[in-house]
Amino acid sequence: AEDTINWSVHVDLTGPASYGGIPQGDGFKSYVEWKNSNGGIRGRQIDLQIHDTTFKPDVAVATYKKALAGGRVDYVFGDSTTMIQAISPENNATQKILTGGGSFASELADKENYPFYFVAGATYGNQLELLVDYVAQSAGKDAKLAIMHSSISLGRDGIEQAKARAEKHGIEVVLVQQTKFVETDVSAFALAIRQAQPTHVLVHGYSFAVWPEVIRLVRDYGMDDTEFMGSMWQNEYEKVLELTDIAEGLVGINVFNVNSKTSDGEMMKVITDIHEARDPNFSGFVRLGFLDAWMNAMMATKAFEMVIDEGKETTGVNLAAAMASIKDWDTGGMVGAPVTMTGQQVGLGQVIRWGKVDGNWAPVPVTDWMKVN
Amino acid sequence: MAYFLEYSAVGIAAGGVYALIALGIVVIFKSSQTFNFAAGEMMTMSAYMFYTAAVTFSFGIYLGLIAALVGSVLVALVIERFALRPMAGRPYIAIVMVTFGIGSIMRGIMAMIWGANELQIPAILARDPVWIGELFIPGKTARAFAIAVIIVLSLITFLRYSRAGVALRAAAADQITAYSMGIDVRKIVAFAWGIAAITGGISGILMANVNSLTPHLGVVALNVLSVVILGGMNSIGGVLVAGLIIGWLEAVTGLFLGTEFREITPYILVLLVLLFRPTGLFGGKEVERI
Amino acid sequence: MAAALEIQNLEVVYQGVIQALAGISLQVPEGSIVALLGANGAGKTTTLKAISGFLPLENGRVTSGSIRIGGDNIAKLAPHTIVRRGTFHVREGRHVFTDMTVEENLVASTFAQRSPRSRKEAFDEVYTFFPILSQRRHQPAGFLSGGEQQMLAIGRALVADPKIILLDEPSLGLAPLIVKDIFEIIARINREKKVSMLLVEQNASIALKYASYGYVLETGRVALEGTTSDLGKNDDIQKLYLGVDTDEIA
Amino acid sequence: MAHSTATTAPASRPSASRGLYWNATFLALLLVLPFIAPRYWIYFACIFGINVIATHGLNIMMGYTGLLSLGHAAFLGVGAYTTALLQIHLGLPVYITLPLAGLAAAVIGIGFGLPSLRIRGLYLVIATLAAQFILQFVFIHWESVTNGDVGLTVTPPEVFGIALNTEERMFYLILFVAVLSTLFAVNVIKSRVGRAFIAIRERDLTAEVLGVEIVWYKLVSFALGSFYAGVAGGLLVYFNHTVNPEQFGLMQSVFFLSAVIIGGMGSTLGAILGALFMTLMPEALSQSVLGVGDLLAIDTASFLVPLRETIFGFLMVAFLIFEPRGIAHIWARIRQKYLQRNAAQ
Amino acid sequence: MLHVDDIQLSFGGVNALSGVSVHAEAQEITAVIGPNGAGKTSLFNVISGFYKPQKGKVVLDGQDISGLKPAARAYCGMSRTFQNIALFHGMNVLDNVKLGAHTKLKSGVLSAGFRLPMTRREERDLGHEIEKDIIGLLELDHVAHTPVEDLSYGLQKRVELARALVMKPKILLLDEPVAGMNREEKREMSRFVLDVRRNWQTTVLLIEHDMSMVMEISDKVVVLSFGKPIASGTPEEIRTNPEVINAYLGVGDEDTASSEAAE
């Protein structure tokens, strides 16, 4: 309708990425319910449409076209790099709709080619850089870095950046190896790590296959001190809990605060309330997909509010300009530092290490929230 | 050099599971000229059933294993009875597509029952490493290899020394004629599917033990296709050798070329072999006269 | 004498519409050879398929009538059960397993073997009847010449030790000498092993010679029947099947 | 009757003029479609058109010549990358890039076809699967040319000075190419070449003794099928504005296989109907069976939507079992009934 | 016309043909007979290029065609039928027959795809020719549009013959053309073969176990046994040749070989 703000959200509810896509959908739905019941965006209700992409680019684009055919769309959320790539040329030229997405792909943080797209955290490349920075900090030049990544496109994203960063710090990269997303047997990869004898292993682009067993094998080889580090999606709390034999000391990176109970801020309270209403024993750990969606929704809301407050029309061009100008924005606890949008991304991250806190597994911060550069 | 040997050993050991998966495909092919593209899904489903039995219903490992295999066989029999039996005598292209369709059905059903989550299944293989002289072989890999090879070898022996091998081939070659010679084709084909369900089930569970259990477990079956072809579609012994070759090749490819090439070297090898032997390393020549 | 095989009012339909047999009745007395003659498409093969239970596999159906073997109605049995009970069908067109060796072809037939004699014994018998098969025993059957394949097809029947053999055009593609040999062998099997035979044959003269009784089918019906000596004297038979006037061709 | 498109049965001759009439009406309808149909339809019509071209290609190879291919999508990829590269680096216009895209795919197709000539049946399936994986590997890893996972971006093509920057405009280009390739396929099939294809599919050795140079015709079939794929790939880039490796995965190859089979192998009409079915079915399933849009109770969605995959599988299996000659055969039956009824009146 | 010289062909240990020479004179019908497995079909396969003999050569019309591939030999005007019916399913009778004219037509993919005038003319002429010379002669008009797999055995054999004839071959190889037919049908087929020879001056090579046909229509008979030629001559000479009787015909062959003896 005319006075609503129309959001079209395209996530994978059923395909290979549905483990992340379903909580994304849930996150948007929860956010919009909450926001609408609190008066909407400056009095305008959000109309949310969720579409299943099945993680196939063509299906994703088809659902997007369908959404466009259904009437005015003010904001689009796309689940994958490919989808954003596919819709952007036309969007840049004609529709000009503000866009967000589940993709943290490095190439999307690009004002020239993706002026309407904003990354709701730090890109994968930047995440890996932060981790390499951490290696430099904690081990200095003696560190030897190995990188293991999956062959899906996400897994290959950012590897070059990580290597460059290591070189800058004077850290030797002793091994880069690519695996499939799942493998029958991972011994050969563990063997390669043994052969290379790294002090740190950077793992990227997996869900929960391949790397846990590699860690176990590397430990079997007697390399107890080698530190394993993973990018953001490898920090899913309920998964780490299943891997407690290797969780100790696992280093990861947060682009959101993942525990809504231990983080201060009104947004985190809202999220806690929503989860506690569903499950009284809620641990505080929120699904990453949920947080991703929530963060995107907040960013979009922020842009709409800025434009409306300035009395301008909520066109994509205005919204994108507003989004790009966000400065020192308090996200209510979602991120541990005020957000200033630079280079089309929030660009903040914090290195954590898994360990026991009061007898419970938790990600313990080892650095402050850092701005990427 | 020491590393080369170690890589080779580990690779060959990994190849055991390939051979086991491939065996299921070949047995079905031998019985009914059906190339089963749903093998990956069948494997995955077995692993899920194992999870449900062993973890959800707390049957424990052994009972869970039995329950999972029984379940797998039942699923296989249903597939054979309702999807493939009606296709008897149709062009192989159509039959291949049916198995694609079955794969799709199974993926959907698995997603409905078990969701998209990764699950951790109870460890069934001991971890302590096996030493061959100086060579260190990871425990799970070595044990998975032993299990796989024992199963493959016993099946080879069974098919060679019983009449079952001949019956399988007769059924595949010409159903009507096989019937006319007293061979119960349906039983034979069902038997083959049962065998495939068991070998596939075991390999699925072995794999889930190495990886966690995910809906994508079955994608390795695609790699296994290269094993099947390399061995020669209808050669059970060939499958064992080819499985080990491909396992080895992947490991040393990683060592020499870079791990990303692991994805295609099996296929390049297969292409090369087909150039010189159009029916694989051990496949019999096609018999044709005009 | 009791009937080894008895068919009554058999009707067969293919694909739900094509009526191939329109009610035929025939008998094969225990231990005898009965010939089934008829033009192309008359329904000879269909009759045999009905007996051996293959119709369902070819989208055909017995719509009425009965088929009794040794007194039991076998209409509902599966083909492999029928074979195992002793009715072996040597199909039209050889149908050897081309990529199996000659010997493996024989092994396949042991699934229908009823007698306790050893496989070796059974195979040796086949090899005595057809020495050429013995030379080729480890060769893929697909490489055999047409006639050799026909021998193999009959050899497979011998392995099974059936009570009744249904023979569909056994002489097709065989050299004259071999035809005679094969019919001698058929006669011997019939005599020595007391195997009854239902014989479909285009080569009517030889069929009538070896059979004791004959039926002539015409578009799914029995047009004529009688002892073979009577049939041999029938004018129509002479003209259509035994034929004389060759001079008109040249 | 599955082959009714390949042969001119006399039964259909009396209705030939009527067939022409229908075809003309249908074409006219297509021409005005952008003016009467919602945009969303046009979008699907374009995708459908591209799929028709690609499916014709696979049908020529697989349906007519019996060369089963699991690598068809990769050949679309070859065409797509060729088009993008020619536009980006040389600035070539669409009427040059498209034929060259086809040619490039044909050449690569022959490249993979050559070693496959001696291979048959399922061995060929795997050889083409190898082509699929190897080509995709190249798309991903030859970064200096293909730009890796990120892929390449193109600008809308221009025809007679008009930029085809909307779906409606692209629709006419796609329609033109689709119609042309359909006619070409029909003509080839009912010629000497088409008969040679079918003969090879049925009994290649016999065909050779009768004078059909099987090696040559297999290559022709590979080349022609890949050419179609390449052209379809080229159109796809123009339509999507981008090309990246993910668009040409194995599942996409399976998609075209399904289209050929469900439509009816070895039938040109079947290729069209199969492409239509495969293009619309995912959409129809979401719409009618589940109405995902409204199904915002996410928990049920996670349960219900895999149903779609299941239903797709069931449809496919059911088709193969109960309608082995595909939709084209159903269509032929319906037409037969209709003609009979008309005749009776 | 056709000279097959000293052919040596073996498969592994099996000598299918050893030292076989056959000379078929122009416009004559030469029969090749012999026991099963004697190498008759193999000889045809050598002639049509499907088997590569270890030794020997095939000369057609003075031209040595030993090195040519099967398809190229078809282009020289050679055509044949097959012992085990080898029709192309999935095509109707007419298209099967048209395929036989493959070597006579010229259209390539492009000219066919765009339906250039040349293709159109070519197809039209072929259609006429088939209607005029083939379909009628072989009485196939009523089944021209039937899928071949729906035909009975006898009709299928006739379609095979039609397919072999449509190219108006210089030399025609027939491998057991009347197997499985009854007396009446055999007689008709014999008549076709004679007509063809007369109308198109075709040289015919014939394999057949039906002695009545062989004796009636062939000008010359060659007998093979175990891959070796054991006799050749006129039908009359062959019929009485003791070696042939011994190896092939059998004595007192009143049941099978000669029809007159049936009474």
Ligand SMILES: Nc1ncnc2c1ncn2[C@@H]1O[C@H](COP(=O)(O)OP(=O)(O)OP(=O)(O)O)[C@@H](O)[C@H]1O
């Ligand atoms: N599978 C089938 N489907 C449909 N019709 C069939 C089938 N098999 C046979 N027929 C038809 O049934 C009739 C009888 O065929 P049958 O094969 O029994 O004849 P036959 O007497 O054995 O002839 P021939 O001497 O040619 O072998 C024929 O008209 C034939 O076309």
Ligand SMILES: Nc1ncnc2c1ncn2[C@@H]1O[C@H](COP(=O)(O)OP(=O)(O)OP(=O)(O)O)[C@@H](O)[C@H]1O
């Ligand atoms: N491709 C092959 N591989 C192996 N052996 C073969 C092959 N082709 C033929 N033979 C053998 O060569 C011999 C001659 O076969 P061929 O088919 O020429 O006989 P034929 O004279 O036509 O017999 P028939 O009258 O029975 O058809 C046979 O023993 C056969 O087994």
Ligand SMILES: [Mg+2]
């Ligand atoms: Mg018959």
Ligand SMILES: [Mg+2]
């Ligand atoms: Mg022969």
